[in-house]
Amino acid sequence: MYDDWIDLVVDFLAYERSRDDRPIVLYGLSAGGMVTYYVAARAPRDTPAGIVGRTFLDQREQVVRDETDHDKLSSRVGGPLMGLLPRTPAAGLEFVREKLDWIRSVRWWLMGETGRSREGIAEIEPVRAQEPDQWDQSLAWLLERDGRVDEAVEVLRTSMELGSARELALLLIRQGRAAVAVADFPTVAAQREAMARWWRRNR
Structure with missing residues (x-):
């Protein structure tokens, strides 16, 4: 399920970049903050211009x-x-x-x-x-x-x-x-x- 969210956002970024060349910054709170981090790591280089995350939830803790x-x-x-x-x-x-x-x-x-x-x-x-x-x-x-x-x-x-x-x-x-x-x-x-x-x- 969590990987599905990440893949979905990666695909959405690719779609947005194909129609608009403006920089994309991802914002996420809590579990969404970790999604932004993983998306930035998985997406092609420079696809997101940056991330703004708050209260990252690290499920390893x-x-x-x-x-x-x-x-x-x-x-x-x-x-x-x-x-x-x-x-x-x-x-x-x-x-x-x-x-x-x-x-x-x-x-x-x-x-x-x-x-x-x-x-x-x-x-x-x-x-x-x-x-x-x-x-x-x-x-x-x-x-x-x-x-x-x-x-x-x-x-x-x-x-x-x-x-x-x-x-x-x-x-x-x-x-x-x-x-x-x-x-x-x-x-x-x-x-x-x-x-x-x-x-x-x-x-």
């Missing part, structure tokens, strides 16, 4: 897949599972090495879904100690599933992990505390500062 996919199961299992299908057994270990974070994330999510939250918490805590601010949201989700809501709230409130403010708001709303969620939600300026800190730490 887990946080992007979580926010844009139909549900968490699809975002965490769907793409990599489809990528596994054509692989031979000999490629299995290489995949595990490359996708270790994804595998751990899915494992803990499945533990929460199957009543094994405490086991997942016991696994995630030492990993989180070695990799600060990387697994806060997974831990908070497991804590919530285990009925330890206050602990989950505290983990998310003190987290530097990108997206934790949104996860905190959703958790509070699920607990019937929407007014608290609204009051605690950071300002745009605070969110920008948090994102800047996250990028500085993870460059």
Whole structure:
């Protein structure tokens, strides 16, 4: 489907260039921003004179897949599972090495879904100690599933992990505390500062 969009725009550019020699600039927002990028890469050289894109959605990033996919199961299992299908057994270990974070994330999510939250918490805590601010949201989700809501709230409130403010708001709303969620939600300026800190730490 996504490739179809790209091919469609490439074909449309060719049509427009055949009837009008004025420069063409592509504009895209969000997923459309990524379409402009891929179109510029795939189209014949200089077909688009430039691109103007905002809020590029890179589906290689887990946080992007979580926010844009139909549900968490699809975002965490769907793409990599489809990528596994054509692989031979000999490629299995290489995949595990490359996708270790994804595998751990899915494992803990499945533990929460199957009543094994405490086991997942016991696994995630030492990993989180070695990799600060990387697994806060997974831990908070497991804590919530285990009925330890206050602990989950505290983990998310003190987290530097990108997206934790949104996860905190959703958790509070699920607990019937929407007014608290609204009051605690950071300002745009605070969110920008948090994102800047996250990028500085993870460059």
